[in-house]
Amino acid sequence: MTSRRAGPAGFAAALIAWCVIFAVVFPIAWIALTSIKEPRDVYALALVFTPTLDNFRTVFEHPWNLGDKLLNSIVVASVTVAVAIPVGTMAAYGFSRFSFPGKRLLFVLIIATQFVPAAIVVLPYYLMFRELDLLDSYAGLVLVNLSIVLPYAVWMIKGFIDAVPIEMEESAVIDGASRLRALREIVVPAALPGLITAALFCFTLTWNEFLFALILTKQKALTLPVGLISFHTERGDLWELMAAAGVMITLPMFLLSLVFQKHFINSLTSGAVR
């Protein structure tokens, strides 16, 4: 039925699909191409050129030191996810399986924190961190990112735990296992695809986080997205280096999302509707 229908509507649909592909792929491909161009090819809008890996070498050298920023990004995002997922899973389990007074209010409050604009919290964070000596530190950035991703983690994981049949753990509890052991040995394995999705989502948010890193770090804990703006120099923009840094920011997310894309897409979409 579908394949035989090739009328004007089918043609229009195919055309739109191709437009979407072009719109998504072209800008990314262009940045990727720019990252292996010499400056003169960048300014000549060249399509045919001799590729070079010099830009990738340059960004790792002084004064750009992208290696440090890459390391910072990896550490901050990994630690944030490593804390957010277990902690979020516990809360999600509590919200999913128990009823207690104020449950709905607490859940709403957790989600509502994400409606607070960053502009309003960043100044108090700045002053608080200055007081606690957390400015420009991993610990400070992890703390801030946790407060951003935890609500999403709790919310997404709750959806997955809701879908695990309660009978599975009830039988385990009857067999003498504690609730916590049932959570660890039955619920977590059953909801694992969901946990992976939530981890990926939290990693993405932390990896791309810009505003807090911009204000709360200076040098030691600078992350990749903030590193991008250093290629906007007094002598002008160093586009080929910016593109190389852009490739470094994008590549990990690209690979992760393609590897897990099926889970990722399903749960992202169902999570947002839920």
Add this chain to the structure above:
Amino acid sequence: MHDRRLVLLLLVPSLAITLLMAMYPLGYSLLVSFRDWRLAKSPEPGPFVGWENYKLLLTDDPEFLASALVTLKFVVANVCVTLLVAMVIAVVLQRAGRLYSITRTLLIIPFVMSPALIGVSLRFMLNPEYGVLHSMAAGVVPTLKNTVWLSDGDWAMVALVMADVWHWAPYMALVLLGGLASVPKDSIEAAQVDGASAWRAFFTIVLPQMKPVIAVVLVLKTVFALKTFDMVYTLTRGGPGASTQTLAYQIYTTGFQFYDMGYAAAAAYLLTAVLMVLAGFYVRLMFASERSGERAAKGAGHD
């Protein structure tokens, strides 16, 4: 009882992190918003000035009002275009076939890209001398040849909206695809037949059934549009002049470039008030769809 202690143990870590990290700065900002505090002059909050900051913002600050207007323009254009583009993508991509399934898998990519990178890249690609998008646009419409996109207030706004739509519309299309999947198949097929009746079928049968999903997309997108900062910073820096200076960006410059903390806090509170109203809407929608989902599940159980 035993269960209660367990619940406490499960919830306290998450609650401590999320609520403390939100409540403390909210409370602190509220206090600061009633004070006159220039960080450049004093590291401690200055004298209490009552509602002065708020009064000034709302009655005698053309820049704040201009930013509010810019924000309104940005949010309305952004939400409308995102929804429209996402809807078209979703309707097209729910078709069966290799082309459509491959395109569906690409939709996640713009969403995982760094907004800061998107902003910088678009600034690069719109450069009137060597920007690839500029030369493509000038190739199609020759009169655009001399346009300096980011030096023109209106075009800069268009660019900003474009960048954000690129980031969000594919993801929202995925959400809408999820919604379309729950619309009964025969109503979708009715809307796929060629001709005028297809349009009518889409608007009268499919669209009404997607109302809850569309509402979620609208509210979520509005919230994220109101919070947009990264792209403004990396694409336009609020310029030219103040033509793309959204509230989120203006609060940042007031606080961290002009160090007028009390004033920035008051402005931030006004923005927060708007966002909280939207949060209320969103929570309503969330629980409404949850309840109807439960009802549907129960109904199915009775059959």
